[in-house]
Amino acid sequence: MPTDKNIELTISDGHESAPPKAAKKILDVAYDLFYRRGIRAIGVDEIVKRAGVTKPSLYRSFPSKDELAASYLRQYDLEYWERFDEAVAAHPGDPRAQIKAFLTRIGKRTQVADYRGCGMTNAAVEYPDHSHPARVVSEANKQELRRRLRAMAVAMGAQDPDTLGDGLLLLIEGAYISGQLFGLGGPAQAVARNADLLIEASLKK
Amino acid sequence: MPTDKNIELTISDGHESAPPKAAKKILDVAYDLFYRRGIRAIGVDEIVKRAGVTKPSLYRSFPSKDELAASYLRQYDLEYWERFDEAVAAHPGDPRAQIKAFLTRIGKRTQVADYRGCGMTNAAVEYPDHSHPARVVSEANKQELRRRLRAMAVAMGAQDPDTLGDGLLLLIEGAYISGQLFGLGGPAQAVARNADLLIEASLKK
DNA sequence: TGACAATGTTACCGATCGGTACGTATACAT
DNA sequence: ATGTATACGTACCGATCGGTAACATTGTCA
Numbered sequence: 001m002p003t004d005k006n007i008e009l010t011i012s013d014g015h016e017s018a019p020p021k022a023a024k025k026i027l028d029v030a031y032d033l034f035y036r037r038g039i040r041a042i043g044v045d046e047i048v049k050r051a052g053v054t055k056p057s058l059y060r061s062f063p064s065k066d067e068l069a070a071s072y073l074r075q076y077d078l079e080y081w082e083r084f085d086e087a088v089a090a091h092p093g094d095p096r097a098q099i100k101a102f103l104t105r106i107g108k109r110t111q112v113a114d115y116r117g118c119g120m121t122n123a124a125v126e127y128p129d130h131s132h133p134a135r136v137v138s139e140a141n142k143q144e145l146r147r148r149l150r151a152m153a154v155a156m157g158a159q160d161p162d163t164l165g166d167g168l169l170l171l172i173e174g175a176y177i178s179g180q181l182f183g184l185g186g187p188a189q190a191v192a193r194n195a196d197l198l199i200e201a202s203l204k205k
Numbered sequence: 206m207p208t209d210k211n212i213e214l215t216i217s218d219g220h221e222s223a224p225p226k227a228a229k230k231i232l233d234v235a236y237d238l239f240y241r242r243g244i245r246a247i248g249v250d251e252i253v254k255r256a257g258v259t260k261p262s263l264y265r266s267f268p269s270k271d272e273l274a275a276s277y278l279r280q281y282d283l284e285y286w287e288r289f290d291e292a293v294a295a296h297p298g299d300p301r302a303q304i305k306a307f308l309t310r311i312g313k314r315t316q317v318a319d320y321r322g323c324g325m326t327n328a329a330v331e332y333p334d335h336s337h338p339a340r341v342v343s344e345a346n347k348q349e350l351r352r353r354l355r356a357m358a359v360a361m362g363a364q365d366p367d368t369l370g371d372g373l374l375l376l377i378e379g380a381y382i383s384g385q386l387f388g389l390g391g392p393a394q395a396v397a398r399n400a401d402l403l404i405e406a407s408l409k410k
Numbered sequence: 411t412g413a414c415a416a417t418g419t420t421a422c423c424g425a426t427c428g429g430t431a432c433g434t435a436t437a438c439a440t
Numbered sequence: 441a442t443g444t445a446t447a448c449g450t451a452c453c454g455a456t457c458g459g460t461a462a463c464a465t466t467g468t469c470a
Contacts, residue, residue, distance in 0.1 A: 146387070
């Protein structure tokens with residue numbers, strides 16, 4: 001049975017009372033620091049310091065730093081699919097437009113200084129060991145992304161939907177990485193255009 | 206004037222003599238460990254232990270761990286362009302075939318268990334700070350890759366060569382990353398096919 | 411008022427981090 | 441044989457790593 005001390009995040013309880021719990025402050029700070037500077041680069045001391053709490057508080061809510069990192073990624077996962085579903089909902093029944101909307105949004109997000117790419121991807125690079133708690137979350141997220149893209153390629157009527165779905169995934173991962181590698185004016189701004197070209201070339205004639 | 210204690214790597218001096226220098230052993234071991242497990246994940250103690258040398262030996266040849274990491278990437282850079290130039294040389298005057306050969310090779314390399322992607326890309330993820338010695342090498346390598354791909358897109362007669370060159374770069378980076386994310390059977394095996402589709406769709410009609 | 415749960419306080423643990431002061435061994439030229 | 445320079449090893453440094461023990465303080469609800 002997995003330990004899950006940190007699943008209740010008090011979505012704000014209607015009343016104006018309820019002082020922000022320590023666990024939430026810790027997770028918020030960890031989210032920001034882990035994402036911007038990397039998980040290995042951040043020590044627990046810096047997290048508790050910036051969160052205005054103490055180390056025992058962290059370890060009362062999270063069994064270890066690795067599990068805190070996994071919690072950060074679970075939160076990231078939630079917000080990731082929110083953004084994805086927004087793009088989908090904006091173009092009901094039109095998977096090609098859904099992809100285009102999602103990729104246009106990614107392309108825009110990459111065009112800011114100090115863009116840091118995808119937290120999932122970055123965590124997988126930091127932890128090659130497949131059994132690491134953070135990596136487990138990351139791999140699940142990517143499997144789900146692949147599944148959705150392939151399904152959308154089917155819905156688009158691609159000749160070879162698995163190939164197109166995977167091609168779109170490659171473009172997306174490429175955008176995350178080159179966004180942080182090149183900064184402003186990098187190749188990631190061309191992701192939506194290239195995806196649309198690839199889709200066009202992959203449909204049944 | 207930059208310090209460069211470690212530029213002479215004794216390419217093997219013709220004679221069978223010349224015992225392997227400590228600097229070379231250190232760099233070889235660091236290359237392997239940094240690439241496979243990540244730079245931040247490896248301490249200098251483990252490097253010197255595996256190299257069969259001692260810590261002062263490391264610091265006589267390399268001014269710091271960060272500079273050792275940069276040296277590792279400079280070596281990686283050399284071998285990277287060797288592989289690239291091999292694909293180019295195999296198809297003189299045919300940039301489309303050159304790209305296809307290079308990407309087919311990448312696609313194959315990704316299809317092994319525990320594939321670790323591109324050392325340059327991984328280092329940039331580990332070190333978001335643009336002034337880090339390792340990141341400097343990594344960014345230069347990627348700029349050069351972008352330059353070459355765009356030039357090849359011009360040579361291929363693309364309608365919008367910058368967009369095609371950038372699209373190819375996105376696919377390549379996507380292959381590096383998803384190769385290590387998905388392992389066997391992942392999307393990276395489809396990189397050459399998708400690149401060829403994208404090229405086809407990007408040529409002047 | 412009393413009891414409980416959550417948080418804070420202080421101090422500490424062993425391990426590992428990157429890095430260095432300083433003495434020793436080897437090779438070669440004279 | 442002796443000087444000299446280069447290469448290497450032993451032993452250590454302070455700082456930080458992730459994590460914990462023991463106890464004091466607080467707010468909430470009954």
